[in-house]
Amino acid sequence: MRWKEQLLTLTPYQPGKTIGEVKRQYGLKDITKLASNENPFGCSKVVLEVLQKAAHFEKYPDGYATEFRFQLAKFLKVQPDQLIFGNGSDEIIQIISRALLDERYNTVMATPTFSQYKHNAIIDGAKSIREIPLIDGEHDLTAMLNAIDDKTNVVWLCSPNNPTGAYIPEDKLINFLNMVPKSTLVVLDEAYYEYVVAEDYYNSIELLKDYQNLIVLRTFSKIYGLASFRVGYGVSHPDVIRALEPARGPFNTNTLGQLVAANAIKDQAFVNSCRKANREGLQQYYDFCEENGLNYFPSQANFILIDFDREGNEVFQYLIERGYIVRSGNALGFPTSVRITVGSKEQNEGLIQLLKEYVSQIKAHS
Known part of the structure; x- marks a missing residue:
């Protein structure tokens, strides 16, 4: 068949790993997905x-x-x-x-x-x-x-x-x-x-x-x-x-x-509450970054890009093996970063605790 030449060099859009996929691959029961910038509070x-x-x-x-x-x-x-x-x-x-x-x-x-x-x-x-x-x-x-x-x-x-x-x-x-x-x-x-x-x-x-x-x-x-x-x-x-x-x-x-x-669109109270919770969640990550000397971009969205000065895939792998799915910066043009969707307060706390452990391990071996 005579395909368009440009198609032969492209790969399909790669979404983040699904919860079911991660459960099967790593034998985990509880998974928190913070990779695709979805709303952790569901819908109205x-x-x-x-x-x-x-x-x-x-x-x-x-x-x-x-x-x-x-x-x-x-x-x-x-x-x-x-x-x-x-x-x-x-x-x-x-x-x-x-x-x-x-x-x-x-x-x-x-x-x-x-x-x-x-x-x-x-x-x-x-x-x-x-x-x-x-x-x-x-x-x-x-x-x-x-x-x-x-x-x-x-x-x-x-x-x-x-x-x-x-x-x-x-x-x-x-x-x-x-x-x-x-x-x-x-x-x-x-x-x-x-x-x-x-x-x-x-x-x-x-x-x-x-x-x-x-x-x-x-x-x-x-x-x-x-x-x-x-x-x-x-x-x-x-x-x-x-x-x-x-x-x-x-x-x-x-x-x-x-x-x-x-x-x-009739329930703008829900939208406003999600916006407020998102700002509070972003602040949790800002505080973590400041405490650990990590560079990040202040965000107006529901995600944050954090530079760990390590291979993004490495940080991604550390987290996914422990039940948290994020997005490696390797696929996003920032190879030493990860993009994290802001979750609920509890989800953010759980992920940040793992990130603290990861950073501590890196410092201990440097």
């Missing part, structure tokens, strides 16, 4: 109540997500035709790449950042992929601007950035948007938007009024605790959405996903 009770009444699974989903569309538009204070839905925001990334990238056009992104920007650009045969190194975990917006030319069709911004947790301040983002050519789509990936507490974080929905070449991506997989339902969305100018829609597959968001997402 409102969602659980709605699920008990769900029915009519023999019918196809609403391909236009009509009810969900109108409820989300009202919640965001935008027009219904400003929304596009995806099987997670990952699919919208794929849709954007499919619609705008081929051998004629290039794309600009930070590095390290979310891997799917580059992955899809390669599959779609982008002319070139211009990766601009982070500076202290943050986007180098000046260098990214300098990389843009008349063949740049998409620029990817991840704020807060995965895997560093750093965000783009409002003044820097606005200056950047003012300089980007109107023919270039700026994708602002806000998967962790609801966790942000920084005072100088921008209001991306308001920015859409002034920048028609901007699309904002968000998801219900993180703070809303609905990762298994795979619902993400993009918000942009109606012309942008209209152009992207033909690249979206029919019935790409399922009936239950639409239902639970529409009801999840």
Whole structure:
């Protein structure tokens, strides 16, 4: 068969190890997974109540997500035709790449950042992929601007950035948007938007009024605790959405996903409580790092990247053998670090205790 050449050099997205997989491999009964930036507190009770009444699974989903569309538009204070839905925001990334990238056009992104920007650009045969190194975990917006030319069709911004947790301040983002050519789509990936507490974080929905070449991506997989339902969305100018829609597959968001997402936004008290608990959990890790002289990136997301100055896989292996799954920095562009999802207070305490033991062992042998 004559496969696309670029596919032959790619590997599929590698998610973190599952709890069942770790139990079987290491013979453990209790596993704590803090690897995939999931919400340790689950989802809103409102969602659980709605699920008990769900029915009519023999019918196809609403391909236009009509009810969900109108409820989300009202919640965001935008027009219904400003929304596009995806099987997670990952699919919208794929849709954007499919619609705008081929051998004629290039794309600009930070590095390290979310891997799917580059992955899809390669599959779609982008002319070139211009990766601009982070500076202290943050986007180098000046260098990214300098990389843009008349063949740049998409620029990817991840704020807060995965895997560093750093965000783009409002003044820097606005200056950047003012300089980007109107023919270039700026994708602002806000998967962790609801966790942000920084005072100088921008209001991306308001920015859409002034920048028609901007699309904002968000998801219900993180703070809303609905990762298994795979619902993400993009918000942009109606012309942008209209152009992207033909690249979206029919019935790409399922009936239950639409239902639970529409009801999840009604419980902002749950969102606020998760945000508060997340900040408290981050502080537990900050204190641990300060006490042990470890470098880390202050995070506006629900994870923290800690540099142990050791092979990331080594730290990962030490923890997984003891029942804690985290994410090695080797696969994330930070080979001496691990990325840890912030868990409940008790989960964080258990993991930090193991990390203290690990650090003590290293110091004893150095």
